[in-house]
Amino acid sequence: MTKEQLLEKLTAIVKPYVQNEEGFKNLNEETDFINDLEINSANLVDIILDVEDEFDIEIDNDSMENMLTVKATIQIIQNKMNA
Amino acid sequence: MLNIGNDIIDLQLAKTESDWQRIGFLEKQFTEKEQKEIYNSENPFLKVWLFWSMKEAAYKCYTQKVKKRFFAPQKFECLLTKEDEGVVTFQNTNFYTTTFFDASYIHTIAEDKLIKGGHKIRVFLGVGSPNNLDKDITKRLQENTGILSSEIEKRKIQIGVPQFYHHHKFLTNSCSISHHGNYGAYAFIINGN
Numbered sequence: 001m002t003k004e005q006l007l008e009k010l011t012a013i014v015k016p017y018v019q020n021e022e023g024f025k026n027l028n029e030e031t032d033f034i035n036d037l038e039i040n041s042a043n044l045v046d047i048i049l050d051v052e053d054e055f056d057i058e059i060d061n062d063s064m065e066n067m068l069t070v071k072a073t074i075q076i077i078q079n080k081m082n083a
Numbered sequence: 084m085l086n087i088g089n090d091i092i093d094l095q096l097a098k099t100e101s102d103w104q105r106i107g108f109l110e111k112q113f114t115e116k117e118q119k120e121i122y123n124s125e126n127p128f129l130k131v132w133l134f135w136s137m138k139e140a141a142y143k144c145y146t147q148k149v150k151k152r153f154f155a156p157q158k159f160e161c162l163l164t165k166e167d168e169g170v171v172t173f174q175n176t177n178f179y180t181t182t183f184f185d186a187s188y189i190h191t192i193a194e195d196k197l198i199k200g201g202h203k204i205r206v207f208l209g210v211g212s213p214n215n216l217d218k219d220i221t222k223r224l225q226e227n228t229g230i231l232s233s234e235i236e237k238r239k240i241q242i243g244v245p246q247f248y249h250h251h252k253f254l255t256n257s258c259s260i261s262h263h264g265n266y267g268a269y270a271f272i273i274n275g276n
Contacts, residue, residue, distance in 0.1 A: 034152075040101075042097070043100065045156075061155065066154075
């Protein structure tokens with residue numbers, strides 16, 4: 001899967017939880033889920049569960065700790081898929 | 084220095100926004116002990132959000148000190164000492180929590196030290212509309228410092244923690260704001276007399 005395809009899938013996953021549409025329109029690798037998209041922190045758990053389902057991977061607690069940005073999330077997905 | 088964190092949960096929104104019964108939802112953020120307590124509770128929904136608000140309030144208290152962000156809800160372990168009081172432990176640090184229950188919200192504050200008599204600090208809390216938070220805080224500050232609210236300025240430090248300033252002097256020694264759904268809440272500390 002290319003990074004672009006991954007980003008596309010991740011964008012679809014976060015969409016239902018976004019509270020800041022402006023931030024969502026400008027979504028890029030640097031986007032921060034909480035600061036830029038104003039996603040509720042309880043919904044971060046939903047995003048993590050959705051990512052696990054979509055990519056058929058398991059995200060351990062240590063990886064989860066960094067999942068605050070698009071960039072970190074893509075990196076984690078890539079690492080898990082290549083493992 | 085004493086730090087304070089707070090978290091508000093709009094219970095109506097929590098009902099529709101999150102499904103706590105979703106497979107994996109509890110496992111990702113609660114310890115086994117907490118999960119057991121949730122399942123054994125008379126009102127598991129309320130227990131989920133009580134624990135969650137305790138963890139969030141403790142996290143917000145902690146990040147003011149370490150100035151870094153992360154997402155590790157399971158590492159903040161909750162212990163209730165009373166119905167509305169508890170201790171959240173994260174890496175050997177304790178945070179002392181107090182929760183205010185309303186029919187439509189839960190508001191929890193967390194402090195990293197037990198406040199005993201003799202401390203020259205004052206703690207201020209409030210719950211209101213999410214759009215008036217800054218106004219509510221500056222008004223409270225005006226009442227308690229004598230500084231005109233129009234001269235009080237809010238600044239955010241790196242990790243998004245707000246501080247309220249009058250020129251170069253900061254007025255809030257620790258400050259935490261939280262919003263969810265129809266509610267906005269704050270907790271701040273003023274040192275001195």
